Amino acid sequence: MTHGYAIGALVVVAVTTVAVGALGLRRVRTTSDFYVASRAVSPQWNAAAIGGEYLSAASFLGIAGLILAYGYDVLWYPVGYTAGYLVLLAVVAAPLRRSGAYTLPDFAEIRLRSVVVRRLASLLVVLIGWLYLVPQLQGAALTLRTQTGAPHWLGGLVVVGVVLAAVAIGGMRSITFAQAFQYWLKFTALLVPAIAVLSVWHQRHDTIGDGYPTALRATSVNIASSTTVRVEQAETLVVRGVLDGRSVDGPVALPPGRHHLGAGTRVELRAGDVVPVIASLPAQHNDDWLRPLGSGKDHPLYASLSLMVAICLGTMGLPHVLVRFYTNPDGRDARRTTLIVIVLLSSFYLLPTLFGAFGRRYVPDLLLTGNTDATVLLLPERMLGGLPGTLLGALVTAGAFAAFLSTASGLTVSVAGVLSQDVVRGRPDRRRATRIRAFRLSAILAIGVPYLLSLPSERIGLAAVVGLAFAVAASSFCPLLVLGIWWRRLTGAGAVAGLICGGVLATIAVLVTIIGGPARGWTGALLEQPAAWTVPLAFVVMVVVSLLTRSRVPSDVGRVMVRLHAPESLDLARIPPDRSSAGTDRSSQSPPPLTDVSTAPTDSGL
Amino acid sequence: MTHPRRVRITHPRTDAARRVPVRPVVHEIDEQTQVGEVYMASLVRSQRRLALLVCSLTAVVLGGTAFLGALAPSFARMRPFGIAAPWLLLGVVIYPAMIGLAAYAVRHAERNERDFTQLVRRQ
Numbered sequence: 001m002t003h004g005y006a007i008g009a010l011v012v013v014a015v016t017t018v019a020v021g022a023l024g025l026r027r028v029r030t031t032s033d034f035y036v037a038s039r040a041v042s043p044q045w046n047a048a049a050i051g052g053e054y055l056s057a058a059s060f061l062g063i064a065g066l067i068l069a070y071g072y073d074v075l076w077y078p079v080g081y082t083a084g085y086l087v088l089l090a091v092v093a094a095p096l097r098r099s100g101a102y103t104l105p106d107f108a109e110i111r112l113r114s115v116v117v118r119r120l121a122s123l124l125v126v127l128i129g130w131l132y133l134v135p136q137l138q139g140a141a142l143t144l145r146t147q148t149g150a151p152h153w154l155g156g157l158v159v160v161g162v163v164l165a166a167v168a169i170g171g172m173r174s175i176t177f178a179q180a181f182q183y184w185l186k187f188t189a190l191l192v193p194a195i196a197v198l199s200v201w202h203q204r205h206d207t208i209g210d211g212y213p214t215a216l217r218a219t220s221v222n223i224a225s226s227t228t229v230r231v232e233q234a235e236t237l238v239v240r241g242v243l244d245g246r247s248v249d250g251p252v253a254l255p256p257g258r259h260h261l262g263a264g265t266r267v268e269l270r271a272g273d274v275v276p277v278i279a280s281l282p283a284q285h286n287d288d289w290l291r292p293l294g295s296g297k298d299h300p301l302y303a304s305l306s307l308m309v310a311i312c313l314g315t316m317g318l319p320h321v322l323v324r325f326y327t328n329p330d331g332r333d334a335r336r337t338t339l340i341v342i343v344l345l346s347s348f349y350l351l352p353t354l355f356g357a358f359g360r361r362y363v364p365d366l367l368l369t370g371n372t373d374a375t376v377l378l379l380p381e382r383m384l385g386g387l388p389g390t391l392l393g394a395l396v397t398a399g400a401f402a403a404f405l406s407t408a409s410g411l412t413v414s415v416a417g418v419l420s421q422d423v424v425r426g427r428p429d430r431r432r433a434t435r436i437r438a439f440r441l442s443a444i445l446a447i448g449v450p451y452l453l454s455l456p457s458e459r460i461g462l463a464a465v466v467g468l469a470f471a472v473a474a475s476s477f478c479p480l481l482v483l484g485i486w487w488r489r490l491t492g493a494g495a496v497a498g499l500i501c502g503g504v505l506a507t508i509a510v511l512v513t514i515i516g517g518p519a520r521g522w523t524g525a526l527l528e529q530p531a532a533w534t535v536p537l538a539f540v541v542m543v544v545v546s547l548l549t550r551s552r553v554p555s556d557v558g559r560v561m562v563r564l565h566a567p568e569s570l571d572l573a574r575i576p577p578d579r580s581s582a583g584t585d586r587s588s589q590s591p592p593p594l595t596d597v598s599t600a601p602t603d604s605g606l
Numbered sequence: 607m608t609h610p611r612r613v614r615i616t617h618p619r620t621d622a623a624r625r626v627p628v629r630p631v632v633h634e635i636d637e638q639t640q641v642g643e644v645y646m647a648s649l650v651r652s653q654r655r656l657a658l659l660v661c662s663l664t665a666v667v668l669g670g671t672a673f674l675g676a677l678a679p680s681f682a683r684m685r686p687f688g689i690a691a692p693w694l695l696l697g698v699v700i701y702p703a704m705i706g707l708a709a710y711a712v713r714h715a716e717r718n719e720r721d722f723t724q725l726v727r728r729q
Contacts, residue, residue, distance in 0.1 A: 075696040090660035090711045290690050292675030335712045342708045346701035353697045486654050558638050565650050567719040
């Protein structure tokens with residue numbers, strides 16, 4: 001019956017998402033509406049939508065799981081996710097809005113008048129978007145499997161289906177409503193169980209405890225595929241299956257060290273048993289887990305700082321975040337929106353920490369399977385038990401699905417926007433209906449590819465993969481935006497050189513880490529967290545090449561600077577956005593109303 | 607009785623000076639003259655200074671927290687409210703600090719823009 005509630009919660013979220021999206025449909029009138037909600041969204045709505053879109057599987061599930069596994073050092077992730085908006089607010093929010101750019105490639109073209117930079121930026125948007133989408137779909141697969149035992153491929157497919165339906169029905173406007181709704185859904189879905197869990201904790205006068213994580217009560221753990229685990233202190237465990245190549249069935253005395261568990265083996269933990277830890281996670285003493293830099297990784301201080309660089313500077317380069325700023329009426333509202341976003345994120349991120357810390361005490365058996373991303377999903381049921389536990393578990397499942405849906409749909413819209421403009425290009429004078437069809441075709445491409453990539457199951461934590469997407473964004477788009485907005489002497493050639501240098505180096509580091517697995521020592525640390533060296537390098541290359549090509553500073557840089565920085569309240573003759581590029585500023589093209597909005601979705605066959 | 611003829615003397619420049627049309631700064635900016643460039647440069651400079659300040663303060667807050675956790679073992683052992691002090695700092699206290707910084711950034715960026723608008727309109 002547990003499955004019933006979870007599946008019910010999931011269906012409710014999916015249907016509500018599409019329904020809330022459809023509500024916006026009546027207000028969709030023009031192509032401009034379809035893409036960017038006509039820029040008439042208030043800061044409160046917009047901020048909730050940004051929060052809803054931004055709080056992904058990594059935030060909802062990943063952080064708590066990493067905290068359970070690594071402890072204190074992971075607290076930097078949520079802090080970084082919030083601080084990224086602080087940097088964004090200080091450096092790019094208002095100018096970016098004033099630029100009138102709808103996507104990062106648009107910004108590149110407005111500022112540098114270079115089609116090459118535009119193409120390169122498009123390529124990077126697609127790369128970052130896909131890198132960010134893969135963990136969302138994996139998270140969906142994990143959630144569905146944990147809560148209902150569904151096959152691995154189904155969870156992602158459900159998300160793909162709902163996202164494509166929502167995108168097809170309403171475009172961006174509907175998504176603004178849907179996203180704002182989903183922020184509050186996600187917040188509630190963690191807040192209510194958190195309060196319940198906290199009160200139980202308080203009643204029990206419990207502590208995380210000393211020593212190694214121990215099972216609180218009898219728990220049976222199934223090992224799906226063969227794994228190596230570490231036992232820290234000699235103990236007797238009940239193992240049924242294959243242990244170190246011998247078949248066993250009953251209590252076995254295990255000496256400290258590595259042990260191999262065959263596929264299908266069952267470990268029956270009794271209350272008080274120290275949980276063996278999968279070899280890919282550190283087997284930490286709880287004291288080390290509590291302590292800063294105690295995660296047992298190589299060069300933890302470097303890793304923390306580099307991660308912060310990646311997240312703080314990468315946020316401004318996330319494709320789905322930038323689009324949201326376009327829907328603000330003006331630069332001033334863009335700033336205010338960002339401030340509200342920071343407040344919303346700050347409230348939300350108190351909760352995963354709580355789940356991770358309690359998880360260490362109540363679901364330590366996840367350390368044995370390495371399936372720590374399931375912490376949030378399992379904790380309410382484990383701590384409360386009975387019907388309340390099951391209902392809260394269903395609520396958390398709903399929140400998790402809201403997380404996948406919102407982030408995945410935001411990314412799909414952004415990536416599809418770029419694909420439809422720069423890749424799936426038709427004739428420049430193609431009709432509006434054709435453009436919308438191209439957009440829908442691109443949407444399928446935008447989410448289909450990462451779905452295929454997500455199918456082979458990975459053993460890197462959700463939050464870690466998302467961290468890699470941030471590293472690529474920070475190493476490429478951050479220098480482009482910062483120098484583009486604040487430095488007049490940036491040239492197209494400089495931007496190209498910097499984007500290639502930072503983007504390629506960070507991507508290589510990311511691929512080596514994902515494919516080859518984490519390496520040890522300084523090489524491993526530098527490759528796993530590349531931002532601390534790739535970001536400064538990209539800045540230097542961009543500046544140096546710009547200075548070498550100073551004769552090629554765009555002639556209209558003065559006008560662009562006025563457009564980026566002058567407050568809208570002044571009656572300045574803002575230069576019209578470049579009409580030659582299809583996506584620069586759709587509202588300026590004043591498209592005629594679509595004659596028959598309601599039939600528009602059907603012509604794509606979605 | 608020959609009274610000296612009364613002569614009315616007026617300040618020569620008041621009227622004349624007014625007759626020269628004042629060029630609004632907005633036009634200077636629009637036409638990309640050097641004057642306009644100077645005005646815009648001043649706005650960009652003040653905003654850039656603010657951006658740098660906020661980023662530096664963010665770096666100080668985050669870096670300070672990192673180093674406090676890493677290099678001050680006595681701090682790491684403190685347990686206010688039964689929660690380890692580093693967890694309380696990085697898990698809870700740092701968020702209001704970031705909200706405060708964000709509010710500061712918004713207020714001052716808007717003030718810079720207001721000052722600029724007044725400067726431009728005053729002429």
